[in-house]
Amino acid sequence: MAILEVRKLYKSFGSNNVLKGIDFDLEEGKVLSIIGSSGSGKTTLLRCITSLETADKGSITVNGKMVFDDENHHKLTKEEIRKNRLSVGLVFQDFHLFPQYTVLKNVTLACELQAKKDPQWKQNKKQILADIEENAKTILAKVGLSEKLNAYPCELSGGQKQRVSIARALAMNPSILFFDEPTSALDPELTGEILKVIRDLAAAKMTMVIVTHEMAFARDVSDHVIFMDGGVIVEEGDPEQVINNPQQERTKHFLSRFQEK
Amino acid sequence: MTIFMLNAAGTVSFWTATKTLAEGWLENCTLFALTLVFALPLGLIITFGSMSKFKPLSYLTRTFVWIIRGTPLMLQLMVVFYVPGLLFETPFKNRMLAALIAFVINYAAYFSEIYRGGIESIPKGQYEACQVLGMTKSQTFFKVILMQVVKRVVPPMGNEIITLVKDTSLARIIAVAEILMTAEIYTAKGIIWPLFYTAVYFLAFCGILTLLFGFIEKKLDYYKG
Numbered sequence: 243m244a245i246l247e248v249r250k251l252y253k254s255f256g257s258n259n260v261l262k263g264i265d266f267d268l269e270e271g272k273v274l275s276i277i278g279s280s281g282s283g284k285t286t287l288l289r290c291i292t293s294l295e296t297a298d299k300g301s302i303t304v305n306g307k308m309v310f311d312d313e314n315h316h317k318l319t320k321e322e323i324r325k326n327r328l329s330v331g332l333v334f335q336d337f338h339l340f341p342q343y344t345v346l347k348n349v350t351l352a353c354e355l356q357a358k359k360d361p362q363w364k365q366n367k368k369q370i371l372a373d374i375e376e377n378a379k380t381i382l383a384k385v386g387l388s389e390k391l392n393a394y395p396c397e398l399s400g401g402q403k404q405r406v407s408i409a410r411a412l413a414m415n416p417s418i419l420f421f422d423e424p425t426s427a428l429d430p431e432l433t434g435e436i437l438k439v440i441r442d443l444a445a446a447k448m449t450m451v452i453v454t455h456e457m458a459f460a461r462d463v464s465d466h467v468i469f470m471d472g473g474v475i476v477e478e479g480d481p482e483q484v485i486n487n488p489q490q491e492r493t494k495h496f497l498s499r500f501q502e503k
Numbered sequence: 504m505t506i507f508m509l510n511a512a513g514t515v516s517f518w519t520a521t522k523t524l525a526e527g528w529l530e531n532c533t534l535f536a537l538t539l540v541f542a543l544p545l546g547l548i549i550t551f552g553s554m555s556k557f558k559p560l561s562y563l564t565r566t567f568v569w570i571i572r573g574t575p576l577m578l579q580l581m582v583v584f585y586v587p588g589l590l591f592e593t594p595f596k597n598r599m600l601a602a603l604i605a606f607v608i609n610y611a612a613y614f615s616e617i618y619r620g621g622i623e624s625i626p627k628g629q630y631e632a633c634q635v636l637g638m639t640k641s642q643t644f645f646k647v648i649l650m651q652v653v654k655r656v657v658p659p660m661g662n663e664i665i666t667l668v669k670d671t672s673l674a675r676i677i678a679v680a681e682i683l684m685t686a687e688i689y690t691a692k693g694i695i696w697p698l699f700y701t702a703v704y705f706l707a708f709c710g711i712l713t714l715l716f717g718f719i720e721k722k723l724d725y726y727k728g
Contacts (some may be wrong), residue, residue: 292635324637332635338628341728342650351646352636396727414636 243306245449246291247268248420251300253286260286261297261331262473268418268466275460275481284453287470288420292332293323304329305417307459314487328356331411337403339395345406346391349378349413356414371428374413381409385439398434401432410440419443421452437463457500461485469493515689520697527685528704531671534599534681538606538667545607546614553619557615571612580605582678602674607669611677613663621656652721661716665709 244267247366253261260283270272276284289295291302293309301311308314309326318326340348340453353374363370382388384403395403404424411419421440423443425433430442444463455458458480460467467484469492477490488494552564571579584601588594595601625648633643675684686698 294634324639327635328637330635334628334632336628338626338632340629340632340647341726342654352633352638355638355642355646394726410636432662 244268245305246451247303248287248291249301249302249303251287251290251297251302253283253295253297255292255381255444258474260377261290264300264470264473266468266475268449268451268476270417270449271448272465273444273452273463274466274468275464276451276453276468277455277457277460277485277496278476279499283453283473284470285422286451288332288422288451291293292330292420293327293456294332305398323443328414329417330418331414331419332422333404333408333411333419333421333424337395337400337407339403339410341395344392344394345387345398346378346437348395348406349382349410352410353378353413378409378413381412382406384442386410386435399432399437400428404436405429405439408436412443417458418451423453423455425454425456455500456483457497469476469496471496505523513692515578515697517671517692520689520700524682524685524697524704526703527590527680527682528701529667530599530679530681531706533652534602534606534671535668537603538610538671539664541603541607542610542614545611547618550618550622551614553615554622568612568615571609571683572616576605576670577676578611579706580673583608598677598679599674600675602679606670606674610663610667614660617656617659617663618652620659621652624655625651632723651728657716657720657723661712663718664716665712668709668712669705 246268248266251261251264252259258281259420262283264283265285265458266274269350276287277500278284286295290297290310291304296315297310299312304311304326307329308383325468326327340351341482343351354371357370357374360370364443379391382391385404385408387405390398390402390406395406397407404427408419408424424440426435428436433456437456440450440452441463446489452460452464462481464481467478467481469488469490471492477484477488477493483489484493523588549568551563553568555561555564563620580602583605584595585599629647629651630643638646672681672683674681678684682701682704685699686701689697691693
């Protein structure tokens, strides 16, 4: 069964129809890249799946659990929506780290707040906190930031910040990790370190959805590519095929503009 | 108030004037401290009112803030002190209480706008980051947003609180025996220097506050953003 199922998703802001019926599935352990020009609805799609926006119509299922469904959505309590969010992680284009906390605290904070709801919390407080910290350190080591545990976000480079933000999302142990143009706010020479982290995650079979403008990277890392334009999926398939040998006129046009850059 | 303020020669010693003015200054300090105690939290409540998504509440609060900020504090003092007497024939017995009410309302309105500015300056991304990490609204506000707001409002709050120190003298208009009113007793007797001497009290107090706010800013300087 697919870990993520999106069905006939519609979203508009006022008279601006941003998503016009998006349908796709994603299998566990696979990497999906979404490409397309600005305003094609990629980011809105991600925001709907991560419940930052509420879609107008359609349904979204993560891990077999209904996250959104136009008929039942109003029945969900805020608490249920909040819980549903825990199954997905999102890495933002602009990191959005918490400036007043150290790197380590940025990664542990949400886990600690979550652990307070654990019935074991009162008896096992010390052990739980130690486990959370240990887990955060392991993840930070994986993204190459063991040296920076006690640094503040303002002391880090853009690439390091983005790696912290990836670690922060991973610490919550999401079923799917979403990336919203993770390298767009970075200097070109810093994109490599982020792409390497994502490659490592892909090798470790992390399920990921990546909105990106890095065509070569999308082709190399993903199992499936979706090209969106005007709020619909214009073309999708094998990365080699979509990026190197597109069938649709709109895809060809988009990719050719990309090569001109 | 000290009765024997003048010596036989009809002058006043520096020491006696210092002590007499200090009694008046105590009134200023009381008004200052109590205003802060009540206006700081009340300001936050007004902020939530003016930022409320329930439009009538937000319009009402903003109108209130407009009236308070749009009229002189001196006039507000007079209104609070005289109007209850004129309307209900229950004049204020306690002048200090009347002054305190006017000051708390006035300063809460200003503080609320500083808080609002601080809260609205926090990027939306901070809230969204908390949301996708599954934090509740109150966790988001108290664990992530509030500290950033505090850092941002320290300079404007320092400014406003220093203004409050000097504004306490306006209580003189409803005859609260604060430092300027005390000094005027000498002035009435033809001794003018104690009036100028009051400046030393204000300067010293504001100097201490300036150092304090500098210290707080430095304490919060360990991060940027």
